[in-house]
Amino acid sequence: MSEAKKTPFYEKHLVLQGKMVDYSGWQLPVQYSKGLVEEVHVTRKKAAIFDVSHMGEFSVEGKDTEAFLQKMVTNDISKAANGAVVYSLVCYPDGGVVDDILIYKVNSESFFLVVNAANTDKDFDWFKENLTGEVKLKNLSPDYAQVALQGPKSEAILQQLTSEFLSGMKYYHFTKDVAVAGVNCLVSRTGYTGEDGFEIFCLNDDALKLWDAVWDAGRKKDLHPAGLGARDVLRLEAAMPLYGHELSKKITPLNAGLERFVALEKTVPFNGQEALKQQKQNGLEHRLYGLEMIERGVPREGYPVQAGGREIGWISSGSYSPTLDKFIAMALLQPQAAGSVNEVAVLIRNRPYRAKFTKLPFYRREKL
Amino acid sequence: MTYKVIDGLRYTKKHEWVRQEGGVAVVGLCDYAQDKLGEIVFVELPAVGAAVEAGKSVAVVESVKAVADLYSPLSGTVTEINEVLFDQPEIINRDPYGEGWVYKVGIADEAELDHLMDKAAYEEFIIKEEEE
Numbered sequence: 001m002s003e004a005k006k007t008p009f010y011e012k013h014l015v016l017q018g019k020m021v022d023y024s025g026w027q028l029p030v031q032y033s034k035g036l037v038e039e040v041h042v043t044r045k046k047a048a049i050f051d052v053s054h055m056g057e058f059s060v061e062g063k064d065t066e067a068f069l070q071k072m073v074t075n076d077i078s079k080a081a082n083g084a085v086v087y088s089l090v091c092y093p094d095g096g097v098v099d100d101i102l103i104y105k106v107n108s109e110s111f112f113l114v115v116n117a118a119n120t121d122k123d124f125d126w127f128k129e130n131l132t133g134e135v136k137l138k139n140l141s142p143d144y145a146q147v148a149l150q151g152p153k154s155e156a157i158l159q160q161l162t163s164e165f166l167s168g169m170k171y172y173h174f175t176k177d178v179a180v181a182g183v184n185c186l187v188s189r190t191g192y193t194g195e196d197g198f199e200i201f202c203l204n205d206d207a208l209k210l211w212d213a214v215w216d217a218g219r220k221k222d223l224h225p226a227g228l229g230a231r232d233v234l235r236l237e238a239a240m241p242l243y244g245h246e247l248s249k250k251i252t253p254l255n256a257g258l259e260r261f262v263a264l265e266k267t268v269p270f271n272g273q274e275a276l277k278q279q280k281q282n283g284l285e286h287r288l289y290g291l292e293m294i295e296r297g298v299p300r301e302g303y304p305v306q307a308g309g310r311e312i313g314w315i316s317s318g319s320y321s322p323t324l325d326k327f328i329a330m331a332l333l334q335p336q337a338a339g340s341v342n343e344v345a346v347l348i349r350n351r352p353y354r355a356k357f358t359k360l361p362f363y364r365r366e367k368l
Numbered sequence: 369m370t371y372k373v374i375d376g377l378r379y380t381k382k383h384e385w386v387r388q389e390g391g392v393a394v395v396g397l398c399d400y401a402q403d404k405l406g407e408i409v410f411v412e413l414p415a416v417g418a419a420v421e422a423g424k425s426v427a428v429v430e431s432v433k434a435v436a437d438l439y440s441p442l443s444g445t446v447t448e449i450n451e452v453l454f455d456q457p458e459i460i461n462r463d464p465y466g467e468g469w470v471y472k473v474g475i476a477d478e479a480e481l482d483h484l485m486d487k488a489a490y491e492e493f494i495i496k497e498e499e500e
Contacts, residue, residue, distance in 0.1 A: 036432050037407045229406070229433050296454070298410050298430045320409040320432050327410075349412075349428070 007053035008145045008207035016225050024118035026054040029227040039230035040237075040322040043193055044365075047151035048226035049214055052192075056120030056141040057201065058113040064133025066108040071270050072130060073103065074253060076263035080105045085172045085188055087261055089253045090123065091272025095279055096249040099123050100241060100258075102190065104174055112186065114146075114199075116243050130271070145207035149214060150197030150234075152365075153221045158187075158198055160217040171196070181213030192231060194238025195365055236317050239290065239330060239361035245301060245316045246288060246330060254279055255332060257288040257360070286313055286332040290360040291344065297353040299329035304347045305355075312337040315346060321362060328362050329355070372399040373491050374465050378484035380441045381493065385465060386484060388475070393442055396469040397429060397460055400494050405431040408457045413449040413471060420446060420473060422480055427470055429460065442480045444473040 004022040013020060018029025028051060031039060042048050060069065069077055075088035084105050090098040099119040104112035115123045124139050131137060149158060159166050161181045166189075169175060174188030183206040191197040202210050215223065232242070241247050246256045253262050254276055263270075264277055293299060299318030304311050318329030329346070338344070338357070345352035373379070378386040383401035387394040402408065412428040420426045420440040427438040449471045453459060460468035475481070485493060 030433065031406060035407050233432065296410060298435070300435070322432075 005054075007051055008204050009051040009053065009211055012208075012211060013051065013225075018225070018227060021228070023228055024054055024116075026117060028054060029225070030229045031227040032225050034224065036227070036229040036233065037322040039224060039226035040233050042222065042224040043151045043195055043226055043230060043234055044323055045152070046222040046224070047149060047153040047157055047197075047218060048224050048230070049211075049218065050148040050150065050226050050231055051146075052148045052199070052231075053145040053207070054117035055146050056115040056117060056123065056139070057144045057146075058115065058124065058127065059138045059140055060111045060113060060127075060135060061109060061138075062133070062135040063109055064135050065111055067268065068131065068133055068135045069103065069111060070266070070268040071132070072127060073101070074262040074270060074272065074276070075103075076266050077103055077105065078268075082107050083173050083175065085174055085190055087172075089247070089258060089261060090126070091253070091270070091276070092249065093271055093275060095252040095254075095272045095275035097243070097247040097251065097253060098126050098249075100243055100247055102188075104186070104188065106176060119243060143203055144201055145204050145210075147200045147207075147210060147214065148191055148193075148197065149200065149218075150191045150193040150195050150226075152196055153218075153223070154195075154197040157214065157218045157221050157223060158200075161213050162187075166198075180210060183210045183213070185210065192240055193234035194240070194361065194363055195234075232317075233319050233322065236319055236328065236330065237321050237323050237361065237363040242317060246332075251286075251332065252276060252279060254284055255286050255288065284335055287335045287338075288316070288360070289331050289333050289338055290358045290362060291315075291318075291329045291331050291346070291355040292358040292362075293327035293329075293346070294343070294354040294356055296327065297346065297348045298327055299331075299346045299348070299353075299355065305331050305333055306345045306347060306352060307337050307341045310337070312344070318346075323363050326362075328358070330360070371403060371494060372465070373487050373494075375487050377465070378441070378481055378486065379490035379493070380439065380484055382437075382439045383494075384438060384441050386441045386481065387469075388481065389472075391475050392447055393444070393473045393475050393481070394469050395438075395441060395471055395473060397438065397464055398490075399464050400497075401436070402461050402464045402468075405429065405434055405436055407431055408460045411453045411457045411460075411470070413451075413453065414446045416446050416449060418446045420444060429457070429470075438470060440473065441484055442473050442475060442477075444476040446471055447474050448472040
């Protein structure tokens with residue numbers, strides 16, 4: 001195993017007293033000095049800056065790019081406008097998930113993909129193996145840093161640094177070649193927290209200049225740094241899936257309740273299409289549910305879930321939710337068994353703790 | 369990073385502290401451990417009257433990210449638990465050596481206390497652990 005990599009912001013994390021951990025081969029802060037709970041609150045109420053440079057980035061370019069991507073991803077990108085960001089799954093032929101990704105459409109011959117850190121190499125190989133037509137695929141990950149600025153004050157902070165009219169940038173849209181504090185960036189109105197916010201990509205060499213500028217601009221607006229721990233809790237509250245938990249080689253998009261991102265009737269055949277159609281027809285063995293603990297206890301990944309004393313599935317992600325002050329979990333459960341009860345039991349250290357069903361997402365921001 | 373360590377207490381290698389009050393030992397989690405865990409959101413405590421054995425897990429403390437067992441420093445019987453922690457487990461973070469105490473054990477064998485570290489030994493121990 002090679003040494004975990006450092007992002008351009010490594011020294012910043014140390015100065016901010018980040019507790020560094022190895023995550024997907026990267027040294028990143030799990031939290032800073034104020035702690036995870038405060039970082040969650042500040043993201044919901046004000047704004048937080050996250051180093052997400054571990055994420056992978058690919059460029060896909062050439063005449064046949066759109067046709068190639070249509071074959072590779074579950075969502076239908078043919079209707080996407082230039083400048084739109086599309087969330088999609090990438091599946092194996094058996095419907096299992098390679099990764100969940102963001103697809104940035106520059107135009108029909110030029111796309112930018114953002115993939116999970118842990119899957120970057122696997123994804124790149126998978127895309128390369130399946131390459132058809134006139135398409136040039138490039139792994140930009142080693143050269144790019146990424147900062148996520150998340151929270152209701154994000155726009156006000158970022159607007160101080162650019163002449164780009166940010167109010168005009170809609171959710172799940174992006175602009176290339178935006179000068180942010182003089183740094184050439186790709187800016188998208190996206191995020192993994194359930195809040196308004198931006199994800200900003202730039203070259204590693206410019207990364208510190210970008211960080212410092214955002215940091216200074218955010219100072220008057222109570223900007224905090226937030227780590228991986230807060231990021232995971234925020235995405236759970238917003239019921240956003242995490243690869244390896246709600247999605248995997250064995251867990252399909254339909255299992256994870258992501259059918260709206262699967263164009264089952266897409267006219268261009270895509271990897272996994274037949275298998276997923278079949279799965280839908282046959283009925284799902286497991287489906288994703290939201291749970292809220294009735295009895296106090298922390299539901300954690302892998303804990304069994306029971307109904308009437310019988311095991312009906314497992315917790316895929318669970319945590320204390322600082323925003324709701326409740327213990328919440330997403331669970332993959334047998335739909336028939338889950339549908340016939342009002343309550344389930346989560347086995348925590350072999351003891352059953354009562355939990356009830358709750359609608360996903362657990363948290364939804366108020367839109368202005 | 370410096371961690372609070374209090375004179376007059378005894379300490380275990382698993383970062384529990386023990387305060388002798390007559391025939392009873394008050395047990396809690398050290399500052400070092402609460403800091404490593406982060407914000408504590410849940411505790412599972414032994415029943416009053418339960419027999420505990422030195423070195424065995426008797427309680428569980430959970431932060432948002434982690435689960436930690438508390439091992440009994442002594443053998444004996446649980447005489448009292450800090451029930452306030454059920455609703456406010458974060459007290460352990462705020463005041464690990466005071467209001468954040470976890471449970472009390474009737475001391476069966478006072479010699480067991482001698483196996484535990486004093487302040488100086490424990491301070492040295494956490495410095496070594498930090499280096500690893």
